[in-house]
Amino acid sequence: MSPTSSTSDPAAPLAQGAPKDSGSRRLRFNTMLGLIAGVLLSAVKFLAGWLGHSSALIADAVESLADTIGSIVVWRSLKLADRPPDQSHPYGYGKAESLAAMIVGVLLLLAAGFIISKAFNDLLTPHEPPELWTLLVLLMVIGVKEGLYRLALRGARLTNSDAARADAVHHRADAITSLAALVGVSIAIAGPRWLSSHRLVFADEVAAMVASGIIVVTGVGLIAPAMRELLDAASPVLAQEVRATSQRVPGVRLIEKVETRKSGRGYLVDMHVHVDPEMNVHDAHALGGRVKAMVMAQHPAVHRVLIHVEPDVSAPRSDQTVSKEPVIEANS
Numbered sequence: 001m002s003p004t005s006s007t008s009d010p011a012a013p014l015a016q017g018a019p020k021d022s023g024s025r026r027l028r029f030n031t032m033l034g035l036i037a038g039v040l041l042s043a044v045k046f047l048a049g050w051l052g053h054s055s056a057l058i059a060d061a062v063e064s065l066a067d068t069i070g071s072i073v074v075w076r077s078l079k080l081a082d083r084p085p086d087q088s089h090p091y092g093y094g095k096a097e098s099l100a101a102m103i104v105g106v107l108l109l110l111a112a113g114f115i116i117s118k119a120f121n122d123l124l125t126p127h128e129p130p131e132l133w134t135l136l137v138l139l140m141v142i143g144v145k146e147g148l149y150r151l152a153l154r155g156a157r158l159t160n161s162d163a164a165r166a167d168a169v170h171h172r173a174d175a176i177t178s179l180a181a182l183v184g185v186s187i188a189i190a191g192p193r194w195l196s197s198h199r200l201v202f203a204d205e206v207a208a209m210v211a212s213g214i215i216v217v218t219g220v221g222l223i224a225p226a227m228r229e230l231l232d233a234a235s236p237v238l239a240q241e242v243r244a245t246s247q248r249v250p251g252v253r254l255i256e257k258v259e260t261r262k263s264g265r266g267y268l269v270d271m272h273v274h275v276d277p278e279m280n281v282h283d284a285h286a287l288g289g290r291v292k293a294m295v296m297a298q299h300p301a302v303h304r305v306l307i308h309v310e311p312d313v314s315a316p317r318s319d320q321t322v323s324k325e326p327v328i329e330a331n332s
Helices: 020-051 055-081 096-123 134-159 162-194 198-230 236-247 281-298
Strands: 254-263 266-275 302-311 327-331
Touching (some): 055 096, 055 162, 055 198, 096 162, 096 198, 198 254, 236 254, 236 266
Antiparallel strands (some): 254 266
């Protein structure tokens, strides 16, 4: 799986039987674990790079520092996103997760820029090859980061959290930079010592620059979907599924439109339901409630539904036609 991959459908439903509170606790635990590991690994890699004369390891430590800051951002965003709607934020705080994903993506781009700048400067400066023991440090880092990636990704898939997915991708990006550093450091050590080619010492810097390119791709991959959510981009797949579900409810004559937008780990749905124009307000309200219940039961990713009930203009009308349009709003 590539570091930028996620679920194939942006409207992928939440896992059945996963309570929101339980999922939130799991995400916060995963993020806090990643935060602690990031701090420790950043310190280990920086000291190893400094004592072991490895530019790639120092650059990798910078990326881990960005990873740590990103984990703090994600952890705070998960706590904010769990706050219930209030008067100032009637639609809740779910978009805090998308904002966190965008911040993490920007941090990755900044880290990549620093790595490229340092590696290019080191290419122009003759230096000694890295120490052999730095390879053991890199192997340890790769194993830890890959484990954190898999743990965070499971939580992200369970809760459909963009912020948690960004945190997982960040761990994978860190593992990739460490893998690139491992290759570069291995060549830089072998070249001067065993192959009588001192120029191969610069493989350390080349590996850092290659890894930074991967980080750039990863960062852009996080920013793009976060921007879509912040701009309230629609989910055509979910809209089509909700339309099909609603049309199966007895009494519904037409679904005129279905508008969807993502907010945090769930979706908000607005829809226009056409009913018999002879239907009274009470019955129209009850029908809207049945549509809402059906949609939320069949699509766990939908957290809120707003239904506009309208008279079916294609049907004959009389003096008793409903003249007002009831609005039924439901929260999960």
